[in-house]
Amino acid sequence: MKILAVFFVLYWFCLTPNPAFSSLQEVREVHYQMGTFLELTLWHSDTEAAKRLIRDAVQEVHRLEEILSNFDAESAVSRFNQKAGRGRIRPPADLFKLLRTARGYGAVTGGYFDVTVGPLVELWRETLSLGRLPDRETLTDARRKVGFDKLKIYDGGEAELLVAGMKIDLGGIGKGYAVDRVAERFKAVGVGPSMINFGGSSIYAVGAPPGEKGWEIGIQGTSGWLRGVIRLRDMALSTSGSMGHSWTVGGKRYGHLIDPKNGMPVTELRMATVIAPSATAAEALTKPLVIIGGAALAMVERLPQTETVVISERGPPFFSTGFRSKAAWREVPPS
Numbered sequence: 001m002k003i004l005a006v007f008f009v010l011y012w013f014c015l016t017p018n019p020a021f022s023s024l025q026e027v028r029e030v031h032y033q034m035g036t037f038l039e040l041t042l043w044h045s046d047t048e049a050a051k052r053l054i055r056d057a058v059q060e061v062h063r064l065e066e067i068l069s070n071f072d073a074e075s076a077v078s079r080f081n082q083k084a085g086r087g088r089i090r091p092p093a094d095l096f097k098l099l100r101t102a103r104g105y106g107a108v109t110g111g112y113f114d115v116t117v118g119p120l121v122e123l124w125r126e127t128l129s130l131g132r133l134p135d136r137e138t139l140t141d142a143r144r145k146v147g148f149d150k151l152k153i154y155d156g157g158e159a160e161l162l163v164a165g166m167k168i169d170l171g172g173i174g175k176g177y178a179v180d181r182v183a184e185r186f187k188a189v190g191v192g193p194s195m196i197n198f199g200g201s202s203i204y205a206v207g208a209p210p211g212e213k214g215w216e217i218g219i220q221g222t223s224g225w226l227r228g229v230i231r232l233r234d235m236a237l238s239t240s241g242s243m244g245h246s247w248t249v250g251g252k253r254y255g256h257l258i259d260p261k262n263g264m265p266v267t268e269l270r271m272a273t274v275i276a277p278s279a280t281a282a283e284a285l286t287k288p289l290v291i292i293g294g295a296a297l298a299m300v301e302r303l304p305q306t307e308t309v310v311i312s313e314r315g316p317p318f319f320s321t322g323f324r325s326k327a328a329w330r331e332v333p334p335s
Helices: 047-068 076-082 093-108 115-129 136-144 174-188 279-301
Strands: 007-010 025-033 036-044 151-154 158-161 194-198 202-206 215-220 226-232 235-241 246-249 252-255 270-276 307-312
Touching (some): 036 047, 047 093, 047 174, 093 115, 115 246, 174 202, 174 235, 174 279, 202 215, 202 279, 226 235, 235 279
Antiparallel strands (some): 007 215, 194 202, 202 235, 215 226, 235 270, 246 252
């Protein structure tokens, strides 16, 4: 699951008309998909054509939801989970591609991003909602079913979960994958300035609005107040927060993100924003940054065209080397 509306888009457009964009009209629609709101904005010379492009994009996202949803017992990922420990299967092409990509980010992040975390997510969600913590034996059993190395990807389009009871949870990467598919569709047909904003937590910006250098995005802190403004152009952005959904048990607050390495929920209030070439990558990389904070900056620094800011409840933000310059970061003074 992802924290929603942790940042927002600021539409600041020049008042002086730009002849190069004089024929463009802004077309924006919001649709409910994957349990949240998908906002699609296009600047296009043909309003009806733009609407058709938006509707086609929504249909594509709906198609992907039917493949990737953990809440649909008939989805491809649910059927894949049901086959855990029973050998190889050939999942649909989109699921196979996403599993291969996810396993790769498991390796890149040293296991702090792990789509096999499903058993732990289910256990903590169930017990915390009942106002208690899981017992040690149950937690140990769930941890045995987690580990990206237990997800095997084979040449030829086959995949396998090695241990019975394993479960893939694509909640931390699926929306980013959907955003990338829509961005690819827009680029393929030569759409001009456009933005895909999925739930406020996964964004892809194509070009820039008329008269602007990029799409202006406001970055919120852990308190919900605006901390800064950036510009996004031909890049993706994702934000995750530790307490998008939380439970308090025994006077202690537990967030919805689980550390796959120790099996425990995050208890520190922290948010991370990543800018990357793809929304899939940006989503995957926010998880380690939320789980372990600034200590994860080094893994982001090694990746090309990837920058981040990590905001904790206390202290100044942690920035990767190029974030402030590449994102044109502008600090917003506290009100």
